[in-house]
Amino acid sequence: MKHTRLCGVAALVLTLPASAQTQVALESPVDWQVIQRNTQEWAEVKVAGTVPTNATLVEVKVELGAGLRGKAMDWAVVAKGAQIKDGTFSGGLKLAAGGWYTLKVRFRKSARDKTILAEAAVEHVGVGDIFVIAGQSNASNHGAEPQKTTTGMVVAFDGKKWQVANDPQPGASGGQGSFQPPFGDAMATKFKVPVGIIACGIGATSVREWLPKGATFPNPPTLEGRVRQLPSGEWESKGEAFEMLTRRMKQLGSKGFRAVLWHQGESDAGQPDPKRTLIGKPYRVYLEQLIKESRKAIGWDAPWFVALVSSHGGDGVPEMRDAQKSLWTDGIALEGPDSDALKGDLRDGVHFSGKGLREHGKCWADKVAPWLEKQIASGAELKALLVTGYDPHGHKWEETTPILKSVLQHNGKFDVEIATLSSAQEAQAFAPDFGKYNVVVMNAHGRDWSAASQQQFERYVNGGGGLVVVHNAVGQFATWSAYRAMIGIGPGGQQDGVGFKFDESTHSVVQIPPGEGVKQNGHGSQHEWVVKSREPEHPIMAGLPQTWMHTADELYHGFRGKPESVKNLKVLATAFSAKETGGTGNHEPVMVVNRFGKGRIFHLMLGHSAGAMSCVGFQTVFLRGTEWAATGKVTLTGVPADFPTAGKSSARPAVNKSSTRKIVFIGGADTHGPGAHAHKAGATLLKQLVDTSEDFKGIATALYLDRLPEDLAELDGAAAIVLMWEGWDQHLFQSKNVAVMNKFGQLMQRGVGLMCLHAATAVGDDAEKEFLKWSGGNKKLGYSSHPMENDLGLSIVTPEHSICRGVKPMRFAREEFYRRILFDESAGKVTPILTASSPVGKPADQVVAWAFERTGGGRTFSCTGPHFHDSFQNDDFRRLIMNAIRWIANKENPKE
Numbered sequence: 059m060k061h062t063r064l065c066g067v068a069a070l071v072l073t074l075p076a077s078a079q080t081q082v083a084l085e086s087p088v089d090w091q092v093i094q095r096n097t098q099e100w101a102e103v104k105v106a107g108t109v110p111t112n113a114t115l116v117e118v119k120v121e122l123g124a125g126l127r128g129k130a131m132d133w134a135v136v137a138k139g140a141q142i143k144d145g146t147f148s149g150g151l152k153l154a155a156g157g158w159y160t161l162k163v164r165f166r167k168s169a170r171d172k173t174i175l176a177e178a179a180v181e182h183v184g185v186g187d188i189f190v191i192a193g194q195s196n197a198s199n200h201g202a203e204p205q206k207t208t209t210g211m212v213v214a215f216d217g218k219k220w221q222v223a224n225d226p227q228p229g230a231s232g233g234q235g236s237f238q239p240p241f242g243d244a245m246a247t248k249f250k251v252p253v254g255i256i257a258c259g260i261g262a263t264s265v266r267e268w269l270p271k272g273a274t275f276p277n278p279p280t281l282e283g284r285v286r287q288l289p290s291g292e293w294e295s296k297g298e299a300f301e302m303l304t305r306r307m308k309q310l311g312s313k314g315f316r317a318v319l320w321h322q323g324e325s326d327a328g329q330p331d332p333k334r335t336l337i338g339k340p341y342r343v344y345l346e347q348l349i350k351e352s353r354k355a356i357g358w359d360a361p362w363f364v365a366l367v368s369s370h371g372g373d374g375v376p377e378m379r380d381a382q383k384s385l386w387t388d389g390i391a392l393e394g395p396d397s398d399a400l401k402g403d404l405r406d407g408v409h410f411s412g413k414g415l416r417e418h419g420k421c422w423a424d425k426v427a428p429w430l431e432k433q434i435a436s437g438a439e440l441k442a443l444l445v446t447g448y449d450p451h452g453h454k455w456e457e458t459t460p461i462l463k464s465v466l467q468h469n470g471k472f473d474v475e476i477a478t479l480s481s482a483q484e485a486q487a488f489a490p491d492f493g494k495y496n497v498v499v500m501n502a503h504g505r506d507w508s509a510a511s512q513q514q515f516e517r518y519v520n521g522g523g524g525l526v527v528v529h530n531a532v533g534q535f536a537t538w539s540a541y542r543a544m545i546g547i548g549p550g551g552q553q554d555g556v557g558f559k560f561d562e563s564t565h566s567v568v569q570i571p572p573g574e575g576v577k578q579n580g581h582g583s584q585h586e587w588v589v590k591s592r593e594p595e596h597p598i599m600a601g602l603p604q605t606w607m608h609t610a611d612e613l614y615h616g617f618r619g620k621p622e623s624v625k626n627l628k629v630l631a632t633a634f635s636a637k638e639t640g641g642t643g644n645h646e647p648v649m650v651v652n653r654f655g656k657g658r659i660f661h662l663m664l665g666h667s668a669g670a671m672s673c674v675g676f677q678t679v680f681l682r683g684t685e686w687a688a689t690g691k692v693t694l695t696g697v698p699a700d701f702p703t704a705g706k707s708s709a710r711p712a713v714n715k716s717s718t719r720k721i722v723f724i725g726g727a728d729t730h731g732p733g734a735h736a737h738k739a740g741a742t743l744l745k746q747l748v749d750t751s752e753d754f755k756g757i758a759t760a761l762y763l764d765r766l767p768e769d770l771a772e773l774d775g776a777a778a779i780v781l782m783w784e785g786w787d788q789h790l791f792q793s794k795n796v797a798v799m800n801k802f803g804q805l806m807q808r809g810v811g812l813m814c815l816h817a818a819t820a821v822g823d824d825a826e827k828e829f830l831k832w833s834g835g836n837k838k839l840g841y842s843s844h845p846m847e848n849d850l851g852l853s854i855v856t857p858e859h860s861i862c863r864g865v866k867p868m869r870f871a872r873e874e875f876y877r878r879i880l881f882d883e884s885a886g887k888v889t890p891i892l893t894a895s896s897p898v899g900k901p902a903d904q905v906v907a908w909a910f911e912r913t914g915g916g917r918t919f920s921c922t923g924p925h926f927h928d929s930f931q932n933d934d935f936r937r938l939i940m941n942a943i944r945w946i947a948n949k950e951n952p953k954e
Contacts, residue, residue: 082110083108086105086106091184091254093184094313101152104150105150106147107163109146114139114167116138116142116166118131118163120153123158127157128159129154137149153185154185156251157186160182161180163179186254187249187430189253191319194263198231198261199257201236201410205236207222207223207239207243209246210222212239212254215228216228217306229257230257230259235410256306256307256315263322264281264336265344265345266326270297271301273294284296290732313358327369327374328375339381345364358473364386364391366394366395366399388758397418442495444462445477446459448505453502453667454667454668456774458528472684476769479504482506484797486508487508492518496523497684501531502534503531506537519659520654520657522656525658526684527660528665532614542619544652544657547617547619549617550617551578552578553572556621559645560590579616581614582635585613586607586707587607588606588704589633590604592629596628596630597686598683602679608707612666613639626653627650627651649679651686660683720759720760720776721758723744723760723761726764726790737782740815744780744943748940753949754944754949777948784817785820785837789817789825792822809912812919813920813921813939814920815923815939816922819879822839830882833910834887835905835910845874848871848872849871850873852875856889859891860945861938861945864937868932868938881905886911887911888908889911893905908920921942
């Protein structure tokens with residue numbers, strides 16, 4: 059994978075002979091620049107700039123000083139032909155981890171003409187590790203004594219220029235000392251590579267000030283310059299610090315730095331005004347939001363280290379430390395140092411002394427270095443695109459896709475991106491840059507892509523890209539001949555090319571000629587069957603048992619391929635398709651590899667369901683086969699201790715699930731002016747109430763404002779979903795929103811809880827039938843009413859219900875609760891919870907809140923109010939909603 063960075067534009071003027079007609083400047087790399095190494099220990103360095111007149115060839119020589127790590131290189135062409143255009147050039151140079159390197163550049167008229175038109179050198183270029191350091195004063199330049207790098211291997215980038223990283227660090231607040239030079243020196247000494255520092259800290263900041271623009275919270279930080287108060291009384295971030303942080307991250311490019319080091323908490327933990335303090339779970343909630351939103355903004359999951367930070371010079375604050383630790387235990391962040399433990403002469407008040415800064419830097423290195431060693435030891439980082447989202451034959455791609463992702467990412471070998479194509483429109487619009495990926499994994503009987511995307515994919519595979527096809531993905535793209543050629547064999551009848559089987563009499567794989575064998579492909583009943591290796595020396599199969607029992611799965615038979623498409627096909631493994639289970643009586647292929655141009659294809663027929671994918675054998679060969687398709691080799695050669703035997707299958711969970719499922723809050727756009735239909739404020743408030751409630755201790759939460767997650771699979775871990783959204787033609791639930799309807803349908807079938815408040819109870823006619831299966835009731839346009847009433851009273855209908863515990867009848871000075879709801883109990887049981895005091899028609903027409911227990915499992919609570927955000931201030935109404943959240947999440951409500 060390429061890691062090209064252009065992290066500065068300071069031009070280096072080149073030395074020109076008198077005959078040169080134009081001035082020449084080198085724009086990349088720049089002096090003292092560090093380029094992030096990958097886990098293969100190299101980086102692609104962009105070499106670019108302007109060229110003198112008549113130059114058609116640019117050459118580079120790499121020199122390395124004595125005793126330095128790295129690899130020198132003699133003169134080599136870095137740009138020619140189309141890489142030189144309009145007086146500029148751009149080329150790539152692969153450099154091994156190390157430095158400092160000196161890059162010498164020269165320009166020539168042609169390969170034959172030895173005349174040098176211009177030449178120059180960049181004296182300090184490094185391939186090493188870059189760290190983004192953010193937080194407040196102790197992550198900035200507020201220490202007592204400026205520090206200097208002792209190794210000369212630590213540099214800093216302020217967004218415009220690279221320079222030696224002597225304090226004060228450019229880009230951060232303050233003018234004194236930091237822990238960055240000692241930290242960088244320790245890392246450079248350990249790994250023998252240059253270290254880059256991106257200092258972003260801002261003194262005295264609260265985590266609230268670092269949140270994205272528009273993120274809200276109930277109380278202000280001590281300094282209010284980066285926040286503002288809303289008419290509702292809440293506060294919101296202006297997003298200034300977030301924009302600065304993510305902008306500087308983006309300058310480095312995707313995977314352009316190693317990790318973020320976050321050191322912050324003093325300003326939230328110990329302010330004189332308790333109304334401005336933020337500790338415990340709320341702090342964790344906002345820091346998690348910052349981490350996740352920053353990852354989304356930069357387009358990749360950058361690792362974050364979070365330190366234990368709460369001390370103003372004395373003992374730390376336990377609630378704050380527990381909140382920071384919880385991010386480690388939940389896998390949101392990595393473990394940083396305990397800086398609260400640095401006391402005595404290591405402190406100068408809240409800040410560190412010179413001695414303390416040096417100790418602080420060492421503490422950071424002690425945490426980061428072991429993690430980095432494991433990253434480097436894990437081998438090459440590979441990027442996979444996992445395409446999924448549709449299957450007309452009942453294969454549950456929404457269950458199997460997370461399993462495949464988990465298997466690939468488990469040991470750090472792969473970075474997986476999911477493309478979910480649930481509708482024909484999404485498939486036609488699908489146009490990724492396939493060149494970004496080492497391998498594409500197909501896991502669905504997908505819809506057709508556009509002709510342009512098909513052509514791009516053909517070029518990608520033909521040029522050496524990898525392809526993995528899992529189970530029913532073999533059946534997609536029936537009219538795309540190139541795809542059929544890639545997979546080698548797939549669905550068809552007797553006349554659709556040749557088939558393959560293993561002939562026990564000759565102990566070899568043989569072809570089944572056209573016109574022979576089964577008339578049409580298919581499969582028998584699901585059952586356990588034995589996999590037999592037929593190419594034990596192939597890298598995918600090497601070292602695995604010759605035979606092993608696979609968990610219950612479909613066993614395909616009768617696959618065919620055109621003779622020209624199977625010339626390079628190898629059958630790696632077969633399984634006996636017994637007639638007693640609906641099979642053919644032959645040993646059918648279950649794993650094959652093929653070639654398409656330079657591309658490698660691994661075709662795995664196993665994997666009908668999540669249960670089939672739980673097989674240790676499946677997970678092992680899938681991981682190996684994907685690495686082989688991506689690289690042509692297999693480094694993951696270990697055989698798991700629980701690998702199945704010939705007589706016994708072996709299964710294990712494929713997805714590492716958290717011990718606690720999460721509650722998801724979704725707030726749509728505000729549509730009725732300040733204080734009304736305040737969906738985002740309502741969702742945010744309810745999330746805060748859950749996060750700060752002891753009754754929800756151990757429950758994770760997630761918040762999406764004015765949107766759903768880009769990857770709907772993020773909803774799969776939900777125990778319950780709370781929805782505040784506009785109704786009817788603006789509702790999330792509409793037949794045209796195919797992916798959303800499919801996803802929520804799957805979630806409801808799995809028993810995920812659902813809460814719909816006010817306008818979210820009003821779904822248009824086109825989605826009403828499905829919605830009634832989920833909720834039991836709907837505010838129907840033209841049928842229901844929505845009176846705005848003064849002094850509105852609500853009564854408890856079923857006080858014995860868990861939702862009503864501790865709740866008393868309530869009154870609102872002015873509110874709008876919808877009436878005359880359309881109820882449907884065909885898919886579950888409706889229990890009225892609240893009724894309005896003013897009668898409207900029949901008693902059932904007064905019901906404004908109800909509980910619904912779905913027949914297939916799962917609970918929904920619906921309430922047709924509140925119209926006004928201030929109504930959440932009613933203690934009994936708020937208690938009712940909290941009880942209902944517990945109920946839909948299958949948690950017991952308090953007795954009192």
